[in-house]
Each structure stands twice: as C-alpha cells, then as structure tokens.
Amino acid sequence: MTEAGRAHVVDAPLSPPAPRAGLLEVFRRRYLLRMLVQRELSARYQGSVLGLLWSYINPLSQLFIYWFVMGKIMGRSTEMFAVHVFCGLIVVQFFVETFNAGTRSIVRNRSLVQKMAMPREMFPVASMLVSLYHMGPQLIILTIICLFTGWTPDPVYLLGFVLALAIIAMLGTSLALMFSVANVFLRDVSSFVSILTNFVRFGVPMIYSYNMVDSRFGSFAHYYLFNPIADAVLLVQQAFWVGTTDHPGEIHATHIPDHLYSFGFLGLAISAVMLLIGQAVFRRFENRVPEQL
Amino acid sequence: MTTPKGGYPASTSIVVEDVTKSFTLRYHRTLKQMAVARLKGRDISGTFNALDHVSFTVEQGESIGLMGLNGSGKSTLLKLINGVMRPDGGTVLTRGRIAGLIATGAGFHPQLTGRENVFLNAAVLGMSEAETKRKFDDIVEFADIGKFLDSPVGHYSSGMFARLGFAVAIHVDSDIFLADEVLAVGDKPFKQKCLAKMQEIRDSGRTLFYVSHAAPSVRRMCDRVIVLEQGRLAFDGDVDEGIRFVKYDDADGEELTAGEDTDDELGADI
Numbered sequence: 001m002t003e004a005g006r007a008h009v010v011d012a013p014l015s016p017p018a019p020r021a022g023l024l025e026v027f028r029r030r031y032l033l034r035m036l037v038q039r040e041l042s043a044r045y046q047g048s049v050l051g052l053l054w055s056y057i058n059p060l061s062q063l064f065i066y067w068f069v070m071g072k073i074m075g076r077s078t079e080m081f082a083v084h085v086f087c088g089l090i091v092v093q094f095f096v097e098t099f100n101a102g103t104r105s106i107v108r109n110r111s112l113v114q115k116m117a118m119p120r121e122m123f124p125v126a127s128m129l130v131s132l133y134h135m136g137p138q139l140i141i142l143t144i145i146c147l148f149t150g151w152t153p154d155p156v157y158l159l160g161f162v163l164a165l166a167i168i169a170m171l172g173t174s175l176a177l178m179f180s181v182a183n184v185f186l187r188d189v190s191s192f193v194s195i196l197t198n199f200v201r202f203g204v205p206m207i208y209s210y211n212m213v214d215s216r217f218g219s220f221a222h223y224y225l226f227n228p229i230a231d232a233v234l235l236v237q238q239a240f241w242v243g244t245t246d247h248p249g250e251i252h253a254t255h256i257p258d259h260l261y262s263f264g265f266l267g268l269a270i271s272a273v274m275l276l277i278g279q280a281v282f283r284r285f286e287n288r289v290p291e292q293l
Numbered sequence: 294m295t296t297p298k299g300g301y302p303a304s305t306s307i308v309v310e311d312v313t314k315s316f317t318l319r320y321h322r323t324l325k326q327m328a329v330a331r332l333k334g335r336d337i338s339g340t341f342n343a344l345d346h347v348s349f350t351v352e353q354g355e356s357i358g359l360m361g362l363n364g365s366g367k368s369t370l371l372k373l374i375n376g377v378m379r380p381d382g383g384t385v386l387t388r389g390r391i392a393g394l395i396a397t398g399a400g401f402h403p404q405l406t407g408r409e410n411v412f413l414n415a416a417v418l419g420m421s422e423a424e425t426k427r428k429f430d431d432i433v434e435f436a437d438i439g440k441f442l443d444s445p446v447g448h449y450s451s452g453m454f455a456r457l458g459f460a461v462a463i464h465v466d467s468d469i470f471l472a473d474e475v476l477a478v479g480d481k482p483f484k485q486k487c488l489a490k491m492q493e494i495r496d497s498g499r500t501l502f503y504v505s506h507a508a509p510s511v512r513r514m515c516d517r518v519i520v521l522e523q524g525r526l527a528f529d530g531d532v533d534e535g536i537r538f539v540k541y542d543d544a545d546g547e548e549l550t551a552g553e554d555t556d557d558e559l560g561a562d563i
Contacts, residue, residue, distance in 0.1 A: 008354055008498025010389040010468045014301060014308060017376030017387045035416040043404045046445075111401075116417050117376030117391070287379050290372065291316050 018117060022279050025119040032118065036126040041133060055137040062089060063141070070207060078209050079245045083145060087236040088206025090138050094131050095168050095229055096197040102127035102176020103183050103193045110293040120286055121279070124176035128169055142240055151243035161239040163264050164232035170271035171228055174278035181285045184292050204233040211255050225257060228267030235264055305388065306469060306500040307351040307374060312383035314344040314369055343369040345524040346383070353388070353468070356501035358515035358532065360539050365521040367504050371473050374502065389468025392418050393502070394459060403447030407438060407457055410446050414461045428464045435486070436460035456483055463490050470494050473504040488514070508536045 019025045026033060045051040066089070067082035078084050105123035106113055113120060183189040204227070205213065214221045225231060238256050245251045257263070301308055319338045321327045330337050344366045351357060359367050372378045373385050375393070401410045411432055415425040433442060436457045438449070446454060463470075472491065491514060495501045505511050511518065511532065518535025520528035528538045 008468070010306070010353060012389045012468070014305060014386040014388045016379070016385060017374060017391060018379045019376065031422055032416040035413045039402055039405060039409070039413055042409070043402060046404045112417065113377075115377060118417060287381075288317070290378050 019119045022119060022283060023121050023125070023275075026121050026125050029119070029122075033122060033126060033129070036122060037129045037133070040126060040130045052137075055134055056141065059086075059089065059093070059138045059141060066207070079251065080149065080241060083142070083149070083241045083244050084209065084237060085206055086138075086142055086145070087241050088201070088204055088233045090135060090142065091164060091168060091229065091233045091236055092201045092204060092206065093138070094135050094165075095172050095232075096200055097131040097134065098128045098168070098172030099175050099179070099197055100190070100194055101131065102172065103179040104190050105176065106180045106289065107183055107187070107190075107293065114290050114293055120289065121177065121282060124173055124180050127176055128173045131172070132165075132169065146240050146244050149244040151240065154239070154243065157239040157242075160235040160261065160264065163261075163268065164235035164239075167228045167232045167264065167267045167271050170268070170275050174271065174274035177275075177278035177282045181282050181289060184289050185285070200229060203227055204230045205237070206233060209255050210234060210257060214257070221257070225260075225263040226266070226270075228270050231260065231263045231267040234260055301350065301386075304353050305350055306353040306355070307388075307502075308384065308386040309347055309349050309370075309374070310384045310386075312344055312347045312370075312373060312380045312385055313342065314366075314373060314378065314380050315340045315342045342524050344373070344380075344521075347521070347524070347526045348383075349519060349526065349529055351500055351502075353500055354498040355517055356495045356503065356515045358511035358518045358535065359502060359504045359521070360506070360511065360518060360535060361521035361527075362539075364523075366524040367521055368473060369524075370521065371471055371502065371504060374469070375471055387469060390419060390466065391469045391471065392462050392465035392467035393469075393471030394462045394473060401446050401454065401458065404445055406444060407436075407442040407446055407449070411457065411461055414458070415465070418462065418465045420465060424466075432460045432464050435463065435490075437483075452480060452483070459487060463487075463494070467499060469500045469502065471502045511536065 021028070045054070048054065050057070063082060063086050066085040070076050070085065071081040102124040105127045106120060109123050112118070113123075179189055179193055183193075201207070213224050217224065225234075234256060238252070238260065242248050242252050242256065317338055317340050320335075321330050321337055327337050347366075347370065359370065361367050369378070373380055374387060375391055376387075379385075401414065405413065411429065412422075412425055415428075415432075416422075420428075436453075436459075438453050438457060441449060441453060446457065449457070470491075488510065491501065491503070495514065501514070503511065503514055515532055517530065518528065518532050518538075519526065520535055520539050528535050
C-alpha cells in the first residue's frame with residue numbers, strides 16, 4: 001500500500017461517469033463524431049471498385065428515370081421538369097436517408113453502445129452527417145446542369161437553400177433520435193420507418209408542382225406549407241430550378257408561394273421544437289438501451 | 294457539484310452508494326408468442342435485480358479484485374462505473390478519466406483496418422487526435438500484430454483482435470482502469486505482458502478494478518477484494534480472506550486444480 005509510486009493525484013471532481021449533456025456533449029466531442037462519420041463513409045465503399053462514383057451514378061439514374069418517364073412518356077408540361085424533380089429529390093433523399101439510417105444507427109452500433117461510455121446521440125447525428133455528405137455529389141450534378149441551362153446564382157435564394165438544409169438536418173435528426181431508441185425496444189420500428197419514408201416524396205412538390213396544389217385547394221393550400229419538408233423543397237426549387245426556366249419572374253410568381261421565407265422559418269422553428277422533443281424522448285428511454293440490445 | 298453529498302475526501306476515486314440496477318426480461322418477442330403466453334396465464338416479462346443496494350468507496354490508487362460467480366453482477370457493476378449504464382437507484386461517482394476493457398476489442402469495426410480502428414477506438418476512449426498520433430507507435434508495438442495492421446480487423450484471429458484492443462486501452466492516460474476478461478484470450482507471452490503492464494498501472498497510483506476468477510492473479514494484482522453474490526455485496530476486505538470467501542483457494546474443488554496448474558498464475562479467466 002505504501003509504495004513510493006502511489007502519489008497519483010487527480011484534481012477532477014467526483015461526478016457521475018455516464019455522460020449527461022446529450023446533444024451538447026456530441027458537439028463537445030467533435031473529434032469522435034468525425035471519426036464515426038469517417039468510419040461510416042469508408043466502410044460503405046469498402047471492396048467496391050467504383051467507390052464514391054456510386055454516389056454520382058445513383059442520383060443520375062433516378063434523375064434519368066423521372067425525366068424519361070414523367071417528362072417524356074407522361075408528358076408533364078412543367079418547364080425544366082428534370083431540374084424541378086431533382087431539387088425535390090435532393091431534399092427528400094437527405095431526409096429519408098437521415099431518418100432511415102438514423103433509426104437503425106443505435107442497433108447497428110451495438111458493440112460500441114454496450115461497452116463504451118459515450119453520448120449515444122452521437123449515432124443519429126453521425127447518420128445525419130453521412131447523409132449530408134452524400135448530398136455533395138448530387139449538389140454538384142445539380143449545379144452543373146443549372147449552369148448549362150442559363151442559371152445565375154442569387155445570394156438571397158442561396159441563403160434560402162441553406163435554410164432548407166438546416167430544416168431537414170434538424171427535423172431528420174429529431175426523428176432519428178426518437179425512432180433510434182424505439183428501434184432498440186422493437187426492431188419492427190425500422191421497417192415501419194422505411195414504409196413511412198415512402199410517403200415523403202408524395203408530400204412535397206416534386207413530381208407535381210406547387211401551383212397544382214394551389215389551384216386544387218385554393219385557400220387551404222397554406223396548410224400544405226406547414227410541412228417543413230415541402231417548404232425545404234420549395235426553397236431549393238427557388239434557389240435552383242426557377243433560374244433555369246425561360247421566364248424566371250413569371251415562374252416564381254406562379255410556382256413559388258408568397259411568404260415562402262416566413263413558412264421556411266416557421267418550418268425551422270417546428271424542427272427546433274421537434275429536436276428538443278427528440279432529445280427529451282431519447283434521454284427518457286436511453287437508460288434501458290444497453291440491456292435491451 | 295464539486296462537493297457531492299456525503300462530502301468525500303479528495304482522495305476518493307470511486308463512490309458506489311446504495312446502487313440498485315434491475316433488468317427487464319422479456320420472455321417473448323413476437324406478438325403471437327405474447328398472445329399465447331397471455332392466454333396460458335404466463336408472465337410475458339419479469340424483472341430481476343442485477344445489483345441490489347451495493348455500497349462501497351474506493352480510494353485513489355487502490356487495486357480492487359472483483360470476484361463472484363457468473364451472473365453475480367460483476368459486469369453490470371463495471372458498466373455502471375464505466376458509465377455505460379446508469380443506476381436505477383443510488384449514486385455512482387467517479388473521479389477522473391476512466392479507461393479499460395469491458396470485453397476485448399470493444400467497438401472495433403470489422404471492415405476497417407487495424408490502423409483505422411486504433412484511431413477510432415482511441416477517440417471513443419477520449420483521446421485526441423494529437424494524443425493518438427503521439428502514442429500510435431507504442432500502441433502498435435505493444436499489440437505486436439505486424440503486417441496485419443493494415444488489413445481489416447474482421448480477418449484477425451481472436452487473439453490479435455484482443456491484443457489490439459488491449460493495446461489501445463492501456464495507452465489511455467486514465468485515472469481509473471477497469472479490466473474485465475482481458476486475459477481470457479491471448480497466448481502466454483501476451484498474458485504475461487498484460488499482467489506486467491497492469492502492475493505498472495497499479496504501481497503508478499491509478500485505481501485498478503480487476504475482474505477475475507483466477508485467485509493467483511488476484512492475489513498478485515490486488516490489495517482488496519470485493520465479492521458479489523446474486524447482486525449483493527457479500528464481502529469487502531482483505532485479499533486472502535476474500536478468496537477464501539469465494540472458495541477459490543480450493544478446499545473441495547479438486548477436479549478444478551488439475552487443469553488449472555499451468556494457467557493458474559496467468560489467470561485463465563473463463
């Protein structure tokens with residue numbers, strides 16, 4: 001007991017060993033978050049010859065399908081229909097991927113969850129960042145197409161695009177938080193979520209345009225805009241699609257709702273509240289997670 | 294926050310106060326099974342107390358041998374101290390950084406290479422990027438896995454897997470070191486290296502929490518033994534008495550001794 005080397009003094013306070021700060025703790029440990037995101041990314045393309053190229057091929061093939069089937073076969077009259085769809089597709093994919101991968105994230109990382117003390121909000125947040133990363137190639141494709149069709153960037157509209165990203169990032173993370181912990185208790189949840197996300201693309205103005213909603217529902221069309229994802233899609237269309245059409249001013253007046261920014265910020269507020277709820281739900285049930293895995 | 298209730302002295306390293314942890318057991322998973330069980334009047338879930346009002350404190354620099362039969366709550370206790378789980382009742386408080394192994398190679402990603410996993414695992418254990426880079430060569434040297442460092446850990450043997458995990462954990466500048474099942478895998482030279490390293494940890498004044506079934510290695514490593522019995526604190530005190538208490542010094546279990554001789558001192562954790 002009384003050896004010379006035993007004078008190890010620790011000046012840290014006595015505190016509970018389990019992390020308590022939730023999402024705040026996640027951003028305090030950014031290095032670990034970065035490692036988790038990198039792990040996810042490098043594991044995904046491991047052993048594939050084309051690697052990251054798949055992130056380009058996948059959206060391009062989808063773009064082609066919509067352009068060909070909806071634009072050419074069914075003959076939709078919306079101007080620059082492919083770009084219109086692609087704007088929606090980017091938002092929807094970001095959301096759906098965050099929601100789906102986030103829901104499975106805790107179960108998939110069970111070896112870490114069961115053995116290491118770390119804020120478990122880390123996993124849904126990492127899923128969101130991986131999805132955001134995958135959006136990069138799609139954004140590059142979109143920008144190239146837009147530049148070729150006479151689009152000029154507008155700073156105010158591009159800020160709207162950033163707002164759209166913030167809405168989806170927060171909303172997706174909040175749902176991922178809630179459902180990831182639910183998925184631990186009942187694995188059915190992830191199947192349920194993937195069905196749920198099938199509906200997302202029909203709830204936003206992607207394969208149809210907003211002016212159709214407006215003319216069909218008249219004064220009730222505003223309720224449609226209480227959906228933050230629809231606002232996000234419209235904000236992206238405003239930033240990219242509108243500029244590629246022949247008469248941007250006219251298209252903006254007919255296809256983009258008035259007060260879109262107001263609805264955008266309302267969507268952001270809704271997402272923020274959802275995030276708080278998500279964190280509360282997560283914290284409430286997180287205690288039982290390690291034993292249920 | 295700095296002076297928690299009870300006012301523990303600055304030399305206290307771990308406080309476990311009246312800690313209870315219970316698990317919910319679900320006997321049936323599908324809806325059909327649950328319905329059948331209901332109809333037959335059987336329980337569809339139950340609880341059991343993995344830890345039942347356990348209390349003790351540990352001073353900085355003590356090395357504790359945690360003993361008990363399988364299912365007595367040792368791993369649960371370790372997970373509470375590690376912060377993986379939170380107690381249902383009571384308080385667990387720790388001072389300083391915790392490292393160690395709750396089962397070897399925790400959190401290794403089978404598709405990533407050994408090198409990538411070292412960085413990831415170090416990050417999980419709370420090391421910064423600079424710290425990991427500084428210690429990387431030492432970690433690799435300790436793990437001694439040679440050219441396998443750059444191949445996916447999914448291809449590793451269980452021994453190599455464990456060695457890499459142990460090598461990372463042991464290089465964290467921790468104040469409390471937890472060791473569970475660390476020596477269950479690995480060959481004799483590696484076990485000896487681990488024991489030496491753990492003695493080094495102990496002698497540097499860090500708090501050591503060592504779970505083992507092997508009486509000789511507990512005798513060698515620890516200066517206090519805590520015994521759990523069905524989730525309750527059954528013994529807390531002197532090493533030799535503790536070992537006698539769990540009957541691992543072997544008065545009547547003669548059949549056990551035959552095979553244990555060789556592995557005895559190294560601690561063949563089962």
